[in-house]
Amino acid sequence: xxxxxxxxxxxxxxxxxxxxxxxxxxxxxxxxxxxxxxxxxxxxxxxxxxxxxxxxxxxxxxxxxxxxxxxxxxxxxxxxxxxxxxx
Numbered sequence: 001x002x003x004x005x006x007x008x009x010x011x012x013x014x015x016x017x018x019x020x021x022x023x024x025x026x027x028x029x030x031x032x033x034x035x036x037x038x039x040x041x042x043x044x045x046x047x048x049x050x051x052x053x054x055x056x057x058x059x060x061x062x063x064x065x066x067x068x069x070x071x072x073x074x075x076x077x078x079x080x081x082x083x084x085x086x087x
Contacts, residue, residue, distance in 0.1 A: 010058040011065035022047040025058040029085035038085035
């Protein structure tokens with residue numbers, strides 16, 4: 001018996017095919033100008049199975065969904081700038 005993993009785009013719900021070129025997205029925080037300051041960042045990388053299992057990663061099927069995700073992330077940052085890097 002073989003094991004098959006399936007992935008779904010976290011933006012539009014498309015299912016990933018074997019040959020589809022997908023992306024992963026991560027939110028992170030980097031140090032700011034002072035020790036108590038952090039700056040939110042969003043990162044995109046090529047799809048990699050070993051990183052795709054991280055519970056914080058978003059699976060993205062293409063550029064349009066990446067742009068939608070980035071727009072949502074930016075709106076969230078604008079709406080609540082202090083929540084981004086809660087410790």
